[in-house]
Amino acid sequence: MYTIATVADLIHISASKPTVIAADVDHTLVDFDAGHEAGIKAIAKITDPKFAKRVDEIFQFLVLGNRTSINESWADRERHDALVASFIPHQAHDLKKYGNRKWSRETWMMIAALELGYEPTQAFLTKVRDTYWDAVAEHALLFPEAPEFFAWLKREKIVLIAMTGSDSVVNITQDTPAKLVYEPTASWDYKMKRLGKIPAHKILIGDPHDKPHQEFFNGVYRAAQEFGAQSPAEVWFVGDSKGGDLDVPEKDGYPTFLVKREKLSK
Ligand SMILES: [Mg+2]
Numbered sequence: 001m002y003t004i005a006t007v008a009d010l011i012h013i014s015a016s017k018p019t020v021i022a023a024d025v026d027h028t029l030v031d032f033d034a035g036h037e038a039g040i041k042a043i044a045k046i047t048d049p050k051f052a053k054r055v056d057e058i059f060q061f062l063v064l065g066n067r068t069s070i071n072e073s074w075a076d077r078e079r080h081d082a083l084v085a086s087f088i089p090h091q092a093h094d095l096k097k098y099g100n101r102k103w104s105r106e107t108w109m110m111i112a113a114l115e116l117g118y119e120p121t122q123a124f125l126t127k128v129r130d131t132y133w134d135a136v137a138e139h140a141l142l143f144p145e146a147p148e149f150f151a152w153l154k155r156e157k158i159v160l161i162a163m164t165g166s167d168s169v170v171n172i173t174q175d176t177p178a179k180l181v182y183e184p185t186a187s188w189d190y191k192m193k194r195l196g197k198i199p200a201h202k203i204l205i206g207d208p209h210d211k212p213h214q215e216f217f218n219g220v221y222r223a224a225q226e227f228g229a230q231s232p233a234e235v236w237f238v239g240d241s242k243g244g245d246l247d248v249p250e251k252d253g254y255p256t257f258l259v260k261r262e263k264l265s266k
Pocket residue numbers: 024025026027028239240241
């Protein structure tokens with residue numbers, strides 16, 4: 001695994017050019033923190049700062065967990081897994097089939113609502129969820145170096161596959177407390193709305209199998225082959241999450257590049 005500061009560093013790697021680059025989106029091509037921060041500010045306005053802070057804490061902790069490789073020891077692993085397990089009682093879809101949708105903002109908002117005394121109704125959760133995602137869509141923009149990277153891909157005729165995790169947008173029932181029901185197509189449609197600016201030849205979204213599920217990566221490998229890659233060496237994987245983006249392709253023999261921005265926007 002190589003470490004780079006931004007995707008533009010790939011331009012200067014002295015190795016034969018890949019046929020395909022499979023790139024993560026959030027925190028790799030897109031400044032998701034700027035979007036998330038705007039989302040948190042927006043929900044503080046319609047709830048209160050404590051509520052918004054709790055939702056933010058859950059996000060930051062899950063991102064940290066995602067960045068930590070499953071092979072690394074991490075003192076907070078148990079606390080992380082307990083938090084993720086606490087989402088399950090609120091999720092009413094087929095958990096065997098779709099798993100625990102840990103990136104579902106609605107679930108974090110449900111937890112914050114129950115802790116802070118808000119009634120977790122369909123109307124409340126829908127309003128807070130939509131306020132959050134609308135602000136994210138407006139503020140999560142491409143990193144400044146992304147256009148240079150895209151221009152290089154075009155010049156070198158390198159295929160870009162965007163591989164992005166699921167936002168796990170869920171349907172919210174009318175029960176009180178509401179139940180959260182994941183439906184892959186709806187979540188996919190939702191995510192596609194904010195991926196329009198990325199000139200990818202193909203976009204793979206983690207609905208229903210999310211990174212780092214092997215099935216998700218098998219789909220990326222198949223797509224890379226269809227675009228002409230003849231061996232793993234011709235397909236570079238790039239992302240900011242070791243555990244989410246890179247552990248699996250590295251195990252499967254693909255070159256992997258970890259994006260560690262010198263200064264994260266948050
Ligand atoms: Mg990412």
